[in-house]
Amino acid sequence: MAHVTFQQEYMQIPPITRAYTTACFFTTVAVQLEVISPFQIYYNPDLIFKQYQVWRLVTNFLFFGVFGFNFLFNMIFLYRYCRMLEEGSFRGRTGDFVFMFLLGGTVMCVVGLFVNLVFLGQAFTIMLVYIWSRRNPYIRMSFFGILTFHAPYLPWVLIGFSVMLGNPIIVDVIGIGCGHVYYFLEDVFPEQNGGFKIVHTPRILKYLFDPAPDSDDYVVLPEAERPGGFAWGQGENENPPQEPVAPDDNAQ
Template sequence: MAWQGLAAEFLQVPAVTRAYTTACVLTTAAVFQVWRLLTNFLFFGPLGFSFFFNMLFVFRYCRMLEEGSFRGRKADFVFMFLFGGVLMILLGFLGSLFFLGQALTAMLVYVWSRRSPQVRVNFFGLLTFQAPFLPWALMGFSMLLGNSILVDLLGIAVGHIYYFLEDVFPNQPGGKRLLLTPGFLKLLLDAPEEDPNYLPLPEEQPGQQQQ
């Protein structure tokens, strides 16, 4: 019964968060072909405290983004993953970083934190601070677990690039939105937009006859 309740709760999680979290767990459990470009974002090392620590942050902040600033915009959310993933792969090659799941987690946390600057975060009951400090606290804790600081810095850097291009630059004088979600993603993932000029025919009242 407990598993049924957990499954029902999990099915209520937004689609992108559910899919990404599930893929991370399956890849880590199976440890298959982790060198491939796609699976390097899904592998978080062997099962252990570090893995569950990362899964906690992936699930929580991916879900908060999808239910918050990306609500009703699945295509834009997936495009953020694609943009961040491509940029991380290119920059990761320069630093010989081949497992980038933790970097993607840092990117998600960074984007959420910059879009929620007034939110106060309780970090494992030890520290309380404003959301923009969370990526740096996460990096410090990750370092204590023996993980490479470069991976977190890569995720923070890519998260900042996305945030600047999506939230900052378009609002500057002469700025414009440079990250445009491809139309095919919107067609696949988003509900079709209603025509604002569409006017429904007036409903016929009971007992009323048309002239």
């Protein structure tokens, strides 16, 4: 078996996931080393629109707090579900994936005008988890090896986990809400009678990010090698049944 270097493994991560998780990691390192201060990067509409500190529209999504359990927890979920989305339903559609980032981030920034939140990265992670879970409804999940349920229940399990830790759930609610807006506009409404596609990715994003039709810019990993490897949200794929199956009682 050929030895795989860290650089080779790193470059196998699809580009958007690689860029976002790397930016989050180095932003946290910079804050930890006091190269920058959280006060320079948090979401502040007054500073953005009155003093034109527009970088805050991006940097507030890159910081999960200093190194610790909360940072590790968010980075694991961000990496795992961002990568599975990019390698799954957005495979070969990087432009659409980038547009989902932009649309979700824009909606969250608008919500942030009315909610006192200074960093929106955790809400963005929950949005990614929500979209993935709705597009993979037949995958069974195991949370810490204790609770077993189908994927669509995962965001609600995370809310319960936040309550157990005494954390405010408003961040999770915003992430679920923004995720549902995208999921409804992209996957639900166009399939309704009289429905039509509302979300259209700008051509410039497709031109910049989508691979050529005959290219294969990254490899989809087999299930056993998917990112994560933890019981936190680890799941196994089930073949969709012919008729809908009611979820397990203990997933209520």
